[in-house]
Amino acid sequence: xxxxxxxxxxxxxxxxxxxxxxxxxxxxxxxxxxxxxxxxxxxxxxxxxxxxxxxxxxxxxxxxxxxxxxxxxxxxxxxxxxxxxxxxxxxxxxxxxxxxxxxxxxxxxxxxxxxxxxxxxxxxxxxxxxxxxxxxxxxxxxxxxxxxxxxxxxxxxxxxxxxxxxxxxxxxxxxxxxxxxxxxxxxxxxxxxxxxxxxxxxxxxxxxxxxxxxxxxxxxxxxxxxxxxxxxxxxxxxxxxxxxxxxxxxxxxxxxxxxxxxxxxxxxxxxxxxxxxxxxxxxxxxxxxxxxxxxxxxxxxxxxxxxxxxxxxxxxxxxxxxxxxxxxxxxxxxxxxxxxxxxxxxxxxxxxxxxxxxxxxxxxxxxxxxxxxxxxxxxxxxxxxxxxxxxxxxxxxxxxxxxxxxxxxxxxxxxxxxxxxxxxxxxxxxxxxxxxxxxxxxxxxxxxxxxxxxxxxxxxxxxxxxxxxxxxxxxxxxxxxxxxxxxxxxxxxxxxxxxxxxxxxxxxxxxxxxxxxxxxxxxxxxxxxxxxxxxxxxxxxxxxxxxxxxxxxxxxxxxxxxxxxxxxxxxxxx
Numbered sequence: 027x028x029x030x031x032x033x034x035x036x037x038x039x040x041x042x043x044x045x046x047x048x049x050x051x052x053x054x055x056x057x058x059x060x061x062x063x064x065x066x067x068x069x070x071x072x073x074x075x076x077x078x079x080x081x082x083x084x085x086x087x088x089x090x091x092x093x094x095x096x097x098x099x100x101x102x103x104x105x106x107x108x109x110x111x112x113x114x115x116x117x118x119x120x121x122x123x124x125x126x127x128x129x130x131x132x133x134x135x136x137x138x139x140x141x142x143x144x145x146x147x148x149x150x151x152x153x154x155x156x157x158x159x160x161x162x163x164x165x166x167x168x169x170x171x172x173x174x175x176x177x178x179x180x181x182x183x184x185x186x187x188x189x190x191x192x193x194x195x196x197x198x199x200x201x202x203x204x205x206x207x208x209x210x211x212x213x214x215x216x217x218x219x220x221x222x223x224x225x226x227x228x229x230x231x232x233x234x235x236x237x238x239x240x241x242x243x244x245x246x247x248x249x250x251x252x253x254x255x256x257x258x259x260x261x262x263x264x265x266x267x268x269x270x271x272x273x274x275x276x277x278x279x280x281x282x283x284x285x286x287x288x289x290x291x292x293x294x295x296x297x298x299x300x301x302x303x304x305x306x307x308x309x310x311x312x313x314x315x316x317x318x319x320x321x322x323x324x325x326x327x328x329x330x331x332x333x334x335x336x337x338x339x340x341x342x343x344x345x346x347x348x349x350x351x352x353x354x355x356x357x358x359x360x361x362x363x364x365x366x367x368x369x370x371x372x373x374x375x376x377x378x379x380x381x382x383x384x385x386x387x388x389x390x391x392x393x394x395x396x397x398x399x400x401x402x403x404x405x406x407x408x409x410x411x412x413x414x415x416x417x418x419x420x421x422x423x424x425x426x427x428x429x430x431x432x433x434x435x436x437x438x439x440x441x442x443x444x445x446x447x448x449x450x451x452x453x454x455x456x457x458x459x460x461x462x463x464x465x466x467x468x469x470x471x472x473x474x475x476x477x478x479x480x481x482x483x484x485x486x487x488x489x490x491x492x493x494x495x496x497x498x499x500x501x502x503x504x505x506x507x508x509x510x511x512x513x514x515x516x517x518x519x520x521x522x523x524x525x526x527x528x529x530x531x532x533x534x535x536x537x538x539x540x541x542x543x544x545x546x547x548x549x550x551x552x553x554x555x556x557x558x559x560x561x562x563x564x565x566x567x568x569x570x571x572x573x574x575x576x577x578x579x580x581x582x583x584x585x586x587x588x589x590x591x592x593x594x595x596x597x598x599x600x
Contacts, residue, residue: 038070071107071109071111073113096129110134117135119153119250135250136167137250137255140254141253146164162250166204172193173206173210174210190220190224191223194224200242203235207258276396290349329393351365352364356374372386378423382402384396390526404488406485425444427444437460437462439459440457448483454471454475464585476573487564488563491560493524499540499560501518511537513537529581531580536565543560
């Protein structure tokens with residue numbers, strides 16, 4: 027429509043990942059965008075290169091992110107962007123100086139503040155921060171609300187189109203900045219009609235911000251406070267972006283990991299070779315720490331962006347002079363995690379539950395513990411014969427263990443659980459982790475501390491594996507399907523779509539159950555379920571005489587597949 031009607035103007039924003047996707051699969055669309063930019067009918071907004079939230083990364087990285095995007099757009103579309111778009115419309119006044127520093131003229135953002143449920147402004151204004159000002163073009167919230175209502179199903183298509191048409195007829199004032207969320211529109215057939223209805227009522231009165239600035243003087247000043255603006259996603263009861271991150275275990279861990287890696291790079295910058303490559307990785311990894319979920323997120327997206335953090339960990343762990351902390355609180359729960367280092371990568375041993383909360387597979391740069399489960403090797407006790415859904419299960423994942431390194435290289439750790447009572451009988455639980463390259467050995471000891479026999483309970487060790495795809499789980503006795511249990515001594519998880527295999531060997535034959543977890547996600551094609559992670563539960567029956575000790579050993583190994591594997595595109599659940 028814009029190409030065929032030369033009076034129409036369009037303000038446009040896509041992520042760099044989307045531009046690259048079009049270049050690979052639909053280059054004619056990028057050619058069309060290039061032609062429209064040449065004809066000055068389209069103005070492309072710049073943004074952070076890896077879709078990071080500018081206010082949550084260091085000041086010097088903000089300009090680098092924007093400049094990288096600006097350079098990309100200038101090279102591919104022969105026009106330098108003049109305006110800035112804040113990713114997911116998360117705004118903080120401390121980002122205002124970036125606009126002038128990057129040679130931009132303005133920023134476009136909704137001024138509907140979800141936190142205060144109010145509209146800050148409706149006309150262009152200047153906002154000031156730290157002696158630097160910037161021109162803001164506020165988005166007309168009427169259209170954003172209608173588009174959001176259509177997406178959420180609170181109004182039908184006919185109502186949406188008629189209300190948008192009415193809003194365009196009722197537009198008053200010198201300028202109204204209309205922006206529609208295409209992600210929210212694409213799921214409804216016929217919604218593209220909205221563009222024609224709006225443009226028909228504008229009577230050729232379209233313009234672009236850069237043209238408006240030249241022809242009009244803007245004298246209004248308004249302070250735009252920190253906020254979560256627009257209606258691109260629903261923040262629920264959150265009152266800040268930090269709260270959204272801290273309330274989500276996956277996001278808070280990513281945020282903490284990237285911040286920790288950033289500190290390591292800064293402290294070791296004089297001794298690290300290839301610093302430029304690491305800085306680029308850090309910029310990409312920032313998206314994994316700050317990419318928060320909305321209606322469109324899937325586990326595959328989260329794992330893909332987490333890949334860059336894994337790559338930095340693997341790179342830095344292989345550098346002799348890189349200085350890592352021995353322990354750090356990466357998930358902001360006020361309980362520190364121990365960093366286990368070797369030349370292949372880093373493993374995070376959490377004092378809470380004595381579980382592995384981050385386990386990188388070096389050959390694939392993939393974190394096996396990256397999911398919403400409890401991590402690897404959590405402990406619990408249940409009554410004989412009960413299921414994992416039993417509410418009386420005693421789970422220790424939230425308990426803080428006492429963990430002690432047993433060697434100078436910090437490859438062996440001894441963990442002791444706090445006091446445990448099964449019924450009225452006190453028991454002791456200790457774990458020993460032995461880290462050996464791509465192998466991990468866990469030894470568990472349970473001791474009856476009373477002069478009364480302990481019976482009627484099972485010990486359960488739970489392994490939550492965030493695999494790239496839903497893998498086959500086989501043993502000598504057969505295949506373990508979702509919801510099934512088999513008594514076995516060794517297990518192999520493997521699939522042609524997975525670049526590595528996971529082997530688990532037990533010291534004795536024990537019942538092992540498998541459960542696959544999915545997450546429901548709204549997509550353009552409707553609500554779908556995507557594979558999230560696989561849970562294995564190893565169960566050992568306890569029958570301990572007074573002061574008797576029970577032992578369980580688990581060998582855990584990851585290995586790169588020797589044959590070629592298919593891509594790891596996320597699989598939908600049946």
